[in-house]
Amino acid sequence: MIMKKGDAFSREFVVTEKIYSTFVEAFNDRNPLHSDESFAKQKGFSSVVMHGNILGGFISYFIGECLPLKNVVLHSQEIKYLRPVYLNDKLFFSALVDEVHDSVHTVVFKFVFENMEKVKVAKGKIQIGII
Numbered sequence: 001m002i003m004k005k006g007d008a009f010s011r012e013f014v015v016t017e018k019i020y021s022t023f024v025e026a027f028n029d030r031n032p033l034h035s036d037e038s039f040a041k042q043k044g045f046s047s048v049v050m051h052g053n054i055l056g057g058f059i060s061y062f063i064g065e066c067l068p069l070k071n072v073v074l075h076s077q078e079i080k081y082l083r084p085v086y087l088n089d090k091l092f093f094s095a096l097v098d099e100v101h102d103s104v105h106t107v108v109f110k111f112v113f114e115n116m117e118k119v120k121v122a123k124g125k126i127q128i129g130i131i
Contacts, residue, residue, distance in 0.1 A: 002068050002069050003067075003068070003069075003097050003100060003107050004097065004100060005097050005098065005099065005100050006096070006097060007096070007097040008094065008095070008096050008097075009062070009066060009067070009094070009095045009096075009109075010092065010093060010094040010095070011058075011062060011066055011092075011093045011094075012090060012091070012092055012093070013058045013061075013090070013091045013093060014088065014089070014090050014091070015050050015054060015085060015086070015087055015088060015089050015091065016087075016088065017087065017088075019054060019057075020050060020051075020054070020087055023051055023053070023054055023057070024051075027051075027053075029051060033045070033048065033049050034048055034049060034050070034051055035048060036048065045084055046084075046086065047086050047087065048086070048087065049084040049085065049086065050084075050085045050086060050087060050089070052079065052081050052085075052122075054085070055079060055081075055085070055091075055113060055122055056077065056079065058091070058093060058113075059077055059079075059093075059111070059126060060074070062093065062095065063126065063128055067128075069130070071130060071131050072128045072129065072130060072131065073128065073129045073131050074126070074127075074128055075106065075127040075128060075129050076125075076126070076127045077124060077125070077126045077127075078124040078125045078126075079122055079123075079124040080122060080123050080124055081121070081122050082120050082121055082122055082123065083115070083119055083120070083121040083122075084121070085113075085115070085121050085122075089115055089116070089121075090115070090116050091113045091114065091115060091121065092113070092114045092115075092116075092118075093111065093112075093113050094111065094112055094114075095109040095110070095111040095126070096109060096110050096111070097109055098110045098125070105129055105130040105131070106127055106128065106129050106130070107127070107128050107130070108125060108126070108127045109125065109126040109127075109128075110123075110124075110125055111123065111124055111125070111126060
């Protein structure tokens, strides 16, 4: 297999207005926490909170476009949201190969998203299959 335990990958992402508005348009999730600034502030946030699955989209991009091979399929992903993410946040994504199972052609990554202040906003695991 091309990847081995300990291999590290990183990428920067920015939650742009286009990403946010396209997500809302595609999935019609207009929950007030994600769309109403005064509601979000009443709930203790500094602004509207970005949808958690925007981070899932960044993970999809990482798997599909940033790995050294293209013959992969996403088996599973687990995301734990630790802190809110806001519009125009720059996020630093890092993933580490945690397990490689040659016999069943799978790779497991541990990952983390950090904001510009180096605060973890999300973490989790991804399992891919090599097809």
